[in-house]
């Protein structure tokens with residue numbers, strides 16, 4: 001389809017109705033006072049993402065009137081040195097962002113803490129009481145674990161043993177813990193982590209982040225599917241040929257070889273973001289726009305995933321690893337030449353998986369899930385491919401196959417929804433042409449409303465709204481689906497033979513194209 005054929009038939013003409021169903025739209029008075037406790041406060045995530053996100057929320061008056069922040073890590077700072085450090089990394093003021101840096105840093109404290117030293121948690125507990133008294137945070141505590149995942153068990157255990165995990169109830173003097181993925185390495189380790197967390201925290205206190213769920217267009221999936229009547233009757237095996245969910249990246253492993261060598265693409269992208277996208281496309285309509293209701297229906301999708309047929313081995317799975325190539329006209333090394341990667345590494349950086357959902361709605365419809373690093377372009381999208389018309393009355397005149405309708409939900413870089421339709425070409429001839437109806441989230445009017453993912457995440461934690469966070473039963477179901485696949489890949493004797501090299505800057509291994517008929521060129 002060419003640009004000329006693309007017509008913006010309903011480009012942002014929608015009436016903007018901000019009905020109060022989005023969490024960010026809830027009123028200020030629902031934000032409970034709270035102290036944010038950031039573990040790993042000296043680290044990269046805290047510095048680059050969390051403190052700036054808190055500052056943006058503060059500047060926009062999206063934090064409660066009564067809040068405080070305390071950073072904790074092993075590195076020694078006193079309060080004022082830490083405040084200076086944070087002040088330096090805050091964004092410079094602009095017309096849209098007034099200078100409130102001094103007010104913000106006055107809310108910050110710091111406590112040096114060794115993660116496995118119980119006495120340090122007792123000291124932290126005293127500091128929290130004093131912050132509570134100074135800032136009126138009413139005993140509410142949010143613990144953000146911005147530390148490497150191997151520290152999750154020890155920190156949550158220490159919080160429990162020092163009494164900091166205890167809460168009066170879920171609305172008063174509450175205590176919440178926020179974690180980044182990975183939630184385990186496979187099913188057994190995920191269950192082990194869950195047991196440790198649940199020793200001191202109940203499920204409603206645990207916020208497991210998936211940053212894809214904080215993306216605007218990902219959240220829009222729920223609205224799009226369940227606030228319109230016209231798509232739902234078609235959203236099933238009777239009208240849909242297949243669904244494809246792709247996340248192509250141009251980035252390589254960067255400086256994360258230590259982690260990525262152990263993870264590979266299936267743990268890094270499938271056991272979280274790709275599975276969340278799958279559940280949002282495939283779920284039944286929840287009865288209420290409420291966290292447990294939505295998460296119940298997502299979990300049902302994971303429960304219905306057809307177990308991967310291990311005997312078929314690589315019939316439904318293609319693995320790849322990038323070799324040297326070019327990205328944006330610059331030569332880049334192959335994965336095995338990257339710093340920290342073993343020269344004979346068999347870690348996949350690309351995977352293409354065909355999955356099925358065994359339920360009434362989706363029986364027989366393939367879900368193609370694909371993600372890779374160092375591909376040609378950054379592109380994350382979901383394609384809903386509708387079936388062909390049952391009979392073409394034009395075939396005997398035009399001799400052509402009619403393209404079937406396709407709905408594209410673009411997530412990155414363009415946040416768009418495109419629906420292709422067949423229409424008559426203008427003029428005397430009787431030719432068909434494909435046009436696209438396009439809704440563009442990047443339109444200027446929409447842009448100012450897009451929040452950074454971490455602002456959204458922090459806001460929802462504060463609200464106690466878990467809709468955009470993983471629940472343990474879903475984590476478990478996804479690991480139960482993917483662990484046998486990982487074991488099959490990682491234990492087979494001919495592993496090297498099934499890892500297909502692809503040049504960086506291409507669309508992945510040609511084996512995908514061979515098996516799935518130009519899948520990548522056509523669908524990514």
Ligand SMILES: NC(=O)C1=CN([C@@H]2O[C@H](COP(=O)(O)OP(=O)(O)OC[C@H]3O[C@@H](n4cnc5c(N)ncnc54)[C@H](OP(=O)(O)O)[C@@H]3O)[C@@H](O)[C@H]2O)C=CC1
Nearest residue numbers: 040042043044045046073074075146147148149180181182
């Ligand atoms: N950085 C990012 O952009 C993103 C990070 N994440 C996740 O967030 C979490 C934190 O990431 P990031 O900030 O990059 O991590 P860092 O490596 O920067 O670690 C954070 C802090 O943890 C402490 N720390 C690091 N390694 C150890 C160790 N082996 N033992 C004890 N303490 C240690 C250090 O503080 P000190 O020595 O002072 O105690 C460090 O400053 C991870 O789970 C990561 O996967 C997720 C998305 C993006």
Ligand SMILES: O=C1O[C@H](COP(=O)(O)O)[C@@H](O)[C@H](O)[C@H]1O
Nearest residue numbers: 211247249251268269273380412
């Ligand atoms: O979680 C991760 O996601 C990023 C991709 O995120 P995106 O928002 O840029 O699409 C990926 O690069 C990284 O390997 C993975 O850990």
